[in-house]
Amino acid sequence: MEFNTDGNTGEVEKIIAAEEDAGQRLDIYLAMKLDVSRSNMQKLLEDGRVVRGTKVLKANYKVRAGDEFAVALPEPEPLEIQPENIPLDIIFEDEDVVVINKKRGMVVHPAPGNYTGTLVNALLYHCQNLSGINNVIRPGIVHRLDKDTSGIMIVAKNDAAHISLSEQIQSKTARRSYIAIVRGNVKDDSGTVSAQIARDKNDRKKMSVVQSGGRDAVTDYEVLERFGRFTIVRCRLRTGRTHQIRVHMEYLGYPLVGDPKYSPMKVPFAINGQALHSQVLEFTHPRTGERLHFEAVIPEDMQKIITRLRNGQF
Known part of the structure; x- marks a missing residue:
């Protein structure tokens, strides 16, 4: 597949249209599938970043059942996320992990239009190092909670811990x-x-x-x-x-x-x-192999x- 881009290409997402998707405008369909705004998707289409086979597609293309689209996403622009002195309820911490009781209303990581006041901003202030696996936007974040869900989360302070914890979540040996x-x-x-x-x-x-x-x-x-x-x-x-x-x-x-x-x-x-x-969160410590069990107190509003x-x- 070939894209008419400037060469700034990160991940390539592949999407196959189902029967119920047929007839939709391509920009609307892909914006929904990739969870981006319609204007952003239209820009990707204008830049030649969406193909079906070898054909570069336009925004008004009508989706057909069985269509296989490849979308060349640009490399994210590096952003400098600022540390912020935001109080954290830390349940446990050592050189590899931080276990946190996240309060309701706190966003986990920065996103467009919301680059301050997040858990990541607070972690950058609190910790000297965090895992870099999830890039500058989500350093140390192994799993997430919705903004208005409170409770226990684990954060990785180095890449080895991040890989171990991610594998435990995938294999279901980490329990939540x-x-x-x-x-x-x-x-x-x-x-x-x-x-x-x-x-x-x-x-x-x-x-x-x-x-x-x-x-x-x-x-x-x-x-x-x-x-x-x-x-x-x-x-x-x-x-x-x-x-x-x-x-x-x-x-x-x-x-x-x-x-x-x-x-x-x-x-x-x-x-x-x-x-x-x-x-409740249970996991095996990535360095010691010890099985750890943590609980976060039910917040006052729910209590x-x-x-x-x-x-x-x-």
Whole structure:
């Protein structure tokens, strides 16, 4: 394949159109698939960075089922992310890893239009070194939490630790469990949701369950307490897809309390974002081989909801 570019080419993304994708404008379709703005995708198309076979395509091309597109993404421009003296709730730290209890409302890493006030800005101030595997935008970040999900995260301070931890997450030997407060009376005491997740066709900032063409996603859940209109559940991830717990619980009919994307209904509780907390993390230390177990205290906003539920105040 050949691209009509200036040679500044980083990764090449390959995308195959499904039957349900047929008829869409190429710029709209690829913007959704790659989670970029339509204007950015139009610029990539204008620059000759999208081909089908050997043919360079334009923005108004109508997608056909089975089309295979190659998109040459430019190398990201280096950005100097500034350290910021932002308080961190550190659960554990040594020369290889930092385990953090992230507060709700904190973005994990910088992104366009949001380059300050993130966990990465805080880490750069706190740590002398971080793993460079995920480039200057995401140094040390092995996995992430949504902005409005609180709880435990692990950060790598060197590349060897980063590789080990990433492999543990991929092989599922690193274990994560979450506490969630959901709407509705969850019927079964426990269960497993195995349903593919893909970007929502109508809103590229959302994910949704699809029958095919998505990424495999598996979530185990168990009921901890029931209160009729609300239920407290523990969720364990077998995979780590974007918004996975939020999407899977909404798919079951039990959306998370306070979730602005998947459950925008008003609830009688004060919480800014979804009631979801990453509570437990287990992993093998990348240097010592010791099995480590950490827990992050449930945040005050969720604890107040749980207290009200137990007192029947809803």
